[in-house]
Amino acid sequence: MSAFLIDLLSALRGNxxxxxxxxxxxxYLLMALIxxxxxxxxxxxxxxxxxxxxxxxxxxxxxxxxxxxxxxIVHGSRDVLAIAAxxxxxxxxxxxxxxxxxxxxxxxxxxxxxxxxxxxxxxPAVPVYLLIGxxxxxxxxxxxxxLISLWMWGPLARAxxxxxxxxxxxxxxxxxxxxxxxTAHILLRELFPNLTPFVVIHFIRIMxxxxxxxxxxxxxxxxxxxxxxxxxxxNLAVFQTGAIYIPNALHYVIAPMAVIVLFQLGAIFFAxxxxxILNPRLRAAA
Amino acid sequence: MSRGSGMMMRWVFTLxxxxxxxxxxxxxxxxxxxxAASPTPVVIEKVVxxxxxxxxxxxxxxxxxxxxxxxxxxPFASGGVGGAWWFVFQPLLIYIPATGEAISSLAxxxxxxxxxxxxxxxxxxxxxxxxxxxxxxWASFVMMKLMWNWPGEVDRVETPDDRTAVIVWKQxxxxxxxxxxxxxxxxxxxxxxxxxxxxxxxxxxxGPEAEEALNKVRQEVSNFKPExxxxxxxxxxxxxxxxxxxxxxxxxxxxxxxxGIDRIRFLRWTSNEVMWAFHLAGELDAxxxxxxxxxxxxxxxxxxxxxxxxxxxxxxxxxxxNLRKAPFNDVxxxxxxAYLIDxxxxxxVAYFAGLTSAPYSHGVLKSFEEQWLGxxxxxxLTAYNPDPxxxxxLLTELGWTKGPDGKWRDPAGRTPEFxxxxxxxxxxxxxAAEAIATQLNNQGxxxxxxxxxPGVYPTxxxxxQFDMAIQFGSAWWGTAHPHTGYGRLYLWEAAEFTGAKDxxxxxxxxxxxxxxxxxxxxxLLKEPDLERQKAIVRQLAxxxxxxxxxxxxxxxxxxxxxxxxVRVTGWPAENDPLWTVAPGAIERFYAHLLxxxxxxxxx
Numbered sequence: 001m002s003a004f005l006i007d008l009l010s011a012l013r014g015n016x017x018x019x020x021x022x023x024x025x026x027x028y029l030l031m032a033l034i035x036x037x038x039x040x041x042x043x044x045x046x047x048x049x050x051x052x053x054x055x056x057x058x059x060x061x062x063x064x065x066x067x068x069x070x071x072x073i074v075h076g077s078r079d080v081l082a083i084a085a086x087x088x089x090x091x092x093x094x095x096x097x098x099x100x101x102x103x104x105x106x107x108x109x110x111x112x113x114x115x116x117x118x119x120x121x122x123x124p125a126v127p128v129y130l131l132i133g134x135x136x137x138x139x140x141x142x143x144x145x146x147l148i149s150l151w152m153w154g155p156l157a158r159a160x161x162x163x164x165x166x167x168x169x170x171x172x173x174x175x176x177x178x179x180x181x182x183t184a185h186i187l188l189r190e191l192f193p194n195l196t197p198f199v200v201i202h203f204i205r206i207m208x209x210x211x212x213x214x215x216x217x218x219x220x221x222x223x224x225x226x227x228x229x230x231x232x233x234x235n236l237a238v239f240q241t242g243a244i245y246i247p248n249a250l251h252y253v254i255a256p257m258a259v260i261v262l263f264q265l266g267a268i269f270f271a272x273x274x275x276x277i278l279n280p281r282l283r284a285a286a
Numbered sequence: 287m288s289r290g291s292g293m294m295m296r297w298v299f300t301l302x303x304x305x306x307x308x309x310x311x312x313x314x315x316x317x318x319x320x321x322a323a324s325p326t327p328v329v330i331e332k333v334v335x336x337x338x339x340x341x342x343x344x345x346x347x348x349x350x351x352x353x354x355x356x357x358x359x360x361p362f363a364s365g366g367v368g369g370a371w372w373f374v375f376q377p378l379l380i381y382i383p384a385t386g387e388a389i390s391s392l393a394x395x396x397x398x399x400x401x402x403x404x405x406x407x408x409x410x411x412x413x414x415x416x417x418x419x420x421x422x423x424w425a426s427f428v429m430m431k432l433m434w435n436w437p438g439e440v441d442r443v444e445t446p447d448d449r450t451a452v453i454v455w456k457q458x459x460x461x462x463x464x465x466x467x468x469x470x471x472x473x474x475x476x477x478x479x480x481x482x483x484x485x486x487x488x489x490x491x492x493g494p495e496a497e498e499a500l501n502k503v504r505q506e507v508s509n510f511k512p513e514x515x516x517x518x519x520x521x522x523x524x525x526x527x528x529x530x531x532x533x534x535x536x537x538x539x540x541x542x543x544x545x546g547i548d549r550i551r552f553l554r555w556t557s558n559e560v561m562w563a564f565h566l567a568g569e570l571d572a573x574x575x576x577x578x579x580x581x582x583x584x585x586x587x588x589x590x591x592x593x594x595x596x597x598x599x600x601x602x603x604x605x606x607x608n609l610r611k612a613p614f615n616d617v618x619x620x621x622x623x624a625y626l627i628d629x630x631x632x633x634x635v636a637y638f639a640g641l642t643s644a645p646y647s648h649g650v651l652k653s654f655e656e657q658w659l660g661x662x663x664x665x666x667l668t669a670y671n672p673d674p675x676x677x678x679x680l681l682t683e684l685g686w687t688k689g690p691d692g693k694w695r696d697p698a699g700r701t702p703e704f705x706x707x708x709x710x711x712x713x714x715x716x717x718a719a720e721a722i723a724t725q726l727n728n729q730g731x732x733x734x735x736x737x738x739x740p741g742v743y744p745t746x747x748x749x750x751q752f753d754m755a756i757q758f759g760s761a762w763w764g765t766a767h768p769h770t771g772y773g774r775l776y777l778w779e780a781a782e783f784t785g786a787k788d789x790x791x792x793x794x795x796x797x798x799x800x801x802x803x804x805x806x807x808x809x810l811l812k813e814p815d816l817e818r819q820k821a822i823v824r825q826l827a828x829x830x831x832x833x834x835x836x837x838x839x840x841x842x843x844x845x846x847x848x849x850x851x852v853r854v855t856g857w858p859a860e861n862d863p864l865w866t867v868a869p870g871a872i873e874r875f876y877a878h879l880l881x882x883x884x885x886x887x888x889x
Contacts, residue, residue, distance in 0.1 A: 043724045047634040051580065065576065065635050065721070130739065139703075219710050221738030227720055239559055241714040242581035245566060249580065 005221045010276040014066040018273020024266025035074035041228070043067060051249040064241035065232070069255045076228030079141055080211060086145030087152070087210035089185025095153040096199055100187060104168060114161070120154035126220065133222035144223050148213045156202050160195065167194055197274065204271040208209045208264050230256045343548045343887035345854050347876065348555040348564065354530045355652045359515035362433040363508045367515050368526075368550055372470065372873035373533055374413075374517035378405050378423070378451075380878055381467035383600065383766030384863035388463040391878070392418070392471055392518065393451075400814065402454045405680035409449070411538025412474050413517040420445035420517070422474045425482035427453070432500065433507060434486040436680045437465055458812055459546075464765040468870065469596060471518050479506050479716060500547045520545055520881050529554050546886040547854065558713065565592065572848040574872050579638045580844065589810065590677055591852050595860055596639050596843040598653050600766055600869040603637065603718060604759025604836040605706070609785040612715050612751050613696065619681045620834040624670040625677035626729045627722055636718035640840030645669035646832055649760040650770050652841040658768055658823050666796065667831045673727060694730045704734040707755040710737035715756040718839060722754075726842060747783040757783060759836040763870040768823045769810045776803050777836060786835040796828040803829070843867055853886040 012018050052058055060069035102113035128151050138144050167173060168191070170228030176186050217223045217230025224230055233256035238242075243249035303632025351357060355839040360366040367374065378393040390396065393405035410418045424443040430436055433670055439459055444452040455462060475482070481503055483609070488499045508658045514523040520541060521533035533550040535542055553570065555561055560577030565585045577585070586592055605627070613619040614679040641652040646667050650658050678688075685697030688800040693701045703727075708719035718733035726733040738746055747755055759780060760771030781787035803826070810822045846868065858864050877887040 007532075045631055045635055045724060046719060047631065053846070064717075101535060107813075193649050219737055221736055221742070223717065223736075224705065225708075225720060225735040225737050227724075239557070240717065242559065242562060242578050245562055245584055246580045 005232045008274075008277070010219060012273070013123075015273045015277050017269045017275060021266045021269025021271070021273050022093065024262060027179070028077065028081060028187060028263055028266065031074055032077040033264040035077060039071050039074045041071040041075040043227075051243065051246060051252060054251055057258050060255045064236065064243065064249075069077060069233075072228045072233060072253060073230065076226070076230055076233070079226060079228070080214070080230050082141040083144050083214050084207040084210040086185050087148045088206040088215075090145055091156065091210075092199055092203050093200075094149060095156035096160050096192075096195070098153065099157040100191065100195075102157070103161035103164025103185070109138050113157075117154050117157050117161075121149060121158075123151075125151040126216075129217060129220060129222055133217075133220065138217075139253060144214065144217070145210070147217065148210055151273070152209070152213070153207065156206070158203070160199070162274035163195055163198060164191060167191055168195055178259050197277075201271045201275050204267045204274075208267045211260060211263070216221070230260050234260065304558065311827050312577055315479065329548055333585075336672045342852075343546060344551050344763075345547045345549075345876075345880070346569065347873070347883070348561050348570055348575070349531070349552045349873070351526060351552070357526045358511035358513065359523065360507070360510050360512060362429060363511060363517065367523075368510075368531065369555070369873065370515065370521070370531060370533055370550075371525050372519065372871055373520045373521040373550060373877050374523060374536075375470035375472050376519040376877070376881075377467050377470045377874070378407075379466055380867055380874065381464040381766070383464070383762075383866055383869075384861050385865040389878075398462070399493055400458045403466065405451045408452060409450045410518070410540035410541050411536075412476070413536045413538060414476065414520040415538060416473070416474055416476045418471075418518060419448040419475070420451040421448075421479070423451040423471060424484070425475050425478055426472045427469075427487050428482040428489065429507070431476060431489055431839055433479070433504060437469060439465060440705065449464075454686075457535045458814055459543065460769060460811055460813060461765050461767045464767065467867075468764040470874075473611065474516060474518070477512070477516055478507075481510075484791075494676065520877060521550055526551070532692050534833065539655050539885075541584045541881045544883045545880050546883065547880055559883060565589065567618045568592075568849070570847070570849070571853050572846065572876065574844045574846045574868070575817055576637065576639070576845050577847075582639075582847075585847060589849065591849055592849045593857070595846045595848065595865060597846060597865045597868050598651065599842040600620060600763050601755060601761035601839045602643060602651060602759045603715065603839045604729055604780075605718075605722060605839060606747070606752075606755045606757050606759070606780065606784050606836050607834065608750055609789050609835060610752070611753065613684070613702075614753060615789075616684060617833055618684055620837070621668075621670070622677040622680040622684075623726070624834060624837050625673045625680070626731075627725055627837065628672040629837075629839050631725070632718050632721045635721045637714040637842065639843050639845050641838050641843060642821065643838035645671045645833050647836065647838040648831040649838070650823065650827055651760065651762060651771070654762075654768070656821060659827055663824050663827075677729070688730055692730050693732065699731060703734065704753040706733060707736050707738050707752045708735060708786070709740050709743040709756075711740055712756075715763065719756050722756075743882075744779075744783075751786060755783065756839075758842075761839050766866075766869075768826070772803075772807055772810070772823075772830070777805065780836065784835050788802075790833065790835060793829045794835055795825050801825060801829060831866045844872070846872070851888050854885050856884050858884065 012022055044067070046066030047064055049066050052062040052066070054061045056071065058068045062068055063072065098113050098117065103108040129147065131151065132147060136143070138147055173186060173190055176190050210247065211231060214223070214229065217233060218225055218229060218232055219235065227236070234253070237253040237256065238244050243252045351368025351370070356365050357368065358366050361371070361375065376392045378391060379388045379396060380391050381388045392408055392410065394408045397404045405423070407418060407420060407423070408868060412418060413721070419673070422447050427440055427443045431440070440453055441454045441456045444454060446452065455467065459465065473711045484501065486505045488496045500886045517523070518692035520536055520539045521869070522536045524532040524534045531552040533546060533552070535548065553564055557573040557579065561570065561573045562577055562581050562585065563571040565573065566573070566588050568589045582594055586594060607614040607620050609615055624647065630642045633640050633642045643652055646664065647670065648659070655664065681694060687695050689695050695701050706719040706723050709717040710716065715737070716737050723733040723735045746752060747757065757780060759775065761774050762768065762770045764770060776786055776790060790803060792800055792802055805824055806826060810819060813819045813822065850855055864875070864878070867878065
């Protein structure tokens with residue numbers, strides 16, 4: 001694994017897109033880890049100071065209640081990134097598990113798991129979330145991520161199954177079978193390492209999608225309303241407080257938008273860069 | 287040549303090649319006709335500039351309706367009529383909450399007796415050409431009773447002749463005119479008579495046979511879907527699309543000649559933000575889309591002919607406590623919360639146009655406080671001004687302690703987390719919940735706001751699955767009378783949400799007397815004497831303020847944006863009591879202004 005990481009880091013140095021993406025994501029990680037210690041958040045509402053333009057005291061201006069926008073973004077980053085990363089972790093684990101088992105086992109197991117996958121892909125997410133939300137209360141990022149993951153794993157599970165179906169016919173797997181190696185060994189030692197690049201790229205894409213999904217769930221009432229969630233900030237700015245119609249409040253619309261866009265850009269760059277580095281066909285073409 | 291300039295050259299070449307290719311594909315220009323071979327007489331035709339059709343004298347509003355093909359004209363079936371309601375239907379009289387007087391509408395005159403009102407009807411007609419008679423009044427009330435089980439206060443409608451209708455009450459009412467004002471005449475005998483006559487045979491009877499017969503009629507009514515409503519009001523529906531609904535004048539209406547506007551054009555009201563955009567563009571003549579202060583300022587600045595008028599909505603936003611659940615089942619805890627909330631700050635952020643209810647929470651709307659309670663009485667009530675020391679004393683009395691981290695701990699030593707629910711999409715409620723959560727968090731509690739999907743919000747509250755919630759508290763819709771507000775707090779919707787319906791049947795009054803709240807409400811409903819009504823209201827106000835089943839946040843005032851002198855002119859003066867007709871049915875107010883010729887096309 002460490003060899004893989006060393007290889008990856010050296011390859012990143014040679015791929016500008018991946019490097020830029022990695023740099024952006026590292027910046028976000030640092031913001032979430034140490035930002036809240038450096039920039040305090042004062043949630044007190046000061047109506048008279050609402051929609052103040054960017055200044056030294058408030059580098060990204062103030063919101064509809066006179067609170068510092070930068071502090072909200074920094075403090076929101078912890079929850080937003082935690083939800084994004086945990087959702088990606090849960091979704092990927094579930095999808096890889098189901099996809100690999102279906103692809104490798106074939107037969108009835110494959111048929112049953114693909115039936116589940118098809119159900120997940122065809123039934124709209126919102127009613128399912130509403131149903132689950134009426135039974136379980138989401139109180140923390142783990143629960144939030146688990147809820148999002150529950151109806152997000154289908155596409156990746158299908159893709160993993162296809163990869164496994166293709167890989168398991170290859171000579172090295174045939175050889176492993178002839179050598180009498182067990183299923184666990186073949187799956188964990190032979191097949192999964194070949195899936196790693198594919199899964200890493202999807203992991204980052206799921207992180208990006210989780211941010212969008214989390215806002216929807218907040219406004220469906222399935223998760224607590226968090227005023228520092230970037231998506232919530234954007235929703236408040238555009239719809240609830242009408243900042244989009246107020247010329248001197250545009251900073252409040254642009255700030256959360258820019259943070260989300262930059263994060264997505266970083267994630268896309270990093271994912272594509274990784275694809276170029278790790279995908280043998282793309283690497284050969286480069 | 288460098289690599290960059292080589293790339294540039296390739297781009298330029300590609301562009302030039304593309305331009306040449308496109309120009310080659312262009313149609314060959316037709317040569318102009320050449321001179322005629324033989325001279326022909328030249329005919330000089332007179333160029334006539336067509337006179338543009340006169341612009342229809344229209345009034346543009348925003349409202350909602352079912353998009354075709356779901357749209358239909360049956361007011362009793364789901365999806366019918368939409369926002370055209372108060373233009374196509376009209377009440378017998380219009381009640382003005384500010385003055386307590388009633389203006390004749392479809393009735394030419396009326397006479398009140400303790401148990402009835404006798405109406406002399408106008409000579410007017412339905413849009414299908416049939417004349418308006420007392421039988422239509424009878425049919426409307428029978429149909430309302432059949433389909434909505436409302437209004438329960440009406441015993442029967444008598445029709446001594448074609449132009450006289452008598453509405454008889456089951457018992458004397460405190461404010462019967464307000465009820466009539468909110469019940470428009472909806473159907474005529476020609477189209478709905480068969481349903482009304484069948485229903486009348488069974489209404490009031492009990493037993494399976496009657497129930498079965500009534501259900502059969504209800505089903506038939508629900509299945510009846512005429513394309514458009516039959517109008518008794520001043521306008522009729524002309525066309526309905528996904529984006530616009532057009533109404534034109536009802537030619538048979540008694541005021542058809544007096545009404546200067548040819549048509550009403552409704553723009554589809556999908557959300558307040560859409561209405562703000564229409565106002566900013568000067569596309570709307572009036573709407574009551576609640577807007578934050580800065581958006582309102584933008585609208586007034588960009589459209590200088592737009593005015594903003596604030597009128598009571600006859601309702602208040604409140605923080606509802608779940609009385610079934612500890613610690614909210616203890617009045618001292620609820621009082622502590624009341625002392626920790628700065629309600630005026632909540633108003634600023636959530637609904638700046640409202641009137642802060644502070645320092646009381648007595649269930650009488652702020653703008654009616656003087657009228658119903660008076661200063662002397664108010665001074666006897668507990669005032670809940672922000673006061674952390676008083677809150678701390680109450681919490682300490684309850685066994686709560688503040689830890690070294692500044693967080694409040696309950697008697698068991700836990701730091702409980704609370705939630706304030708608000709309906710998702712109701713901007714003002716979500717912002718109020720968030721503002722209150724922030725204030726309570728700053729005082730050592732752990733509170734989070736949660737927006738709940740509108741479809742499940744009432745069910746969630748009724749099921750008691752909440753700690754605190756933002757909802758309407760006291761609301762006087764339809765009657766403009768405190769009885770309706772207290773009914774809501776102790777008997778109806780809000781009481782079902784808080785649990786007060788079961789848990790607050792009795793309470794101690796101001797003199798320490800036991801008060802049966804249900805009985806007090808019944809007495810208030812039947813009491814014709816205003817002074818005796820006030821005495822009952824004061825008793826209920828004291829109970830409400832000292833027991834806090836809800837904490838009133840603010841009295842909602844409608845933000846009516848209206849444009850003067852662009853398409854229409856003649857809006858009433860800002861102090862005209864007629865504006866108070868708007869709450870609950872703003873289109874009724876607009877329609878009344880058009881019928882009376884007050885609102886006219888702009889020159």
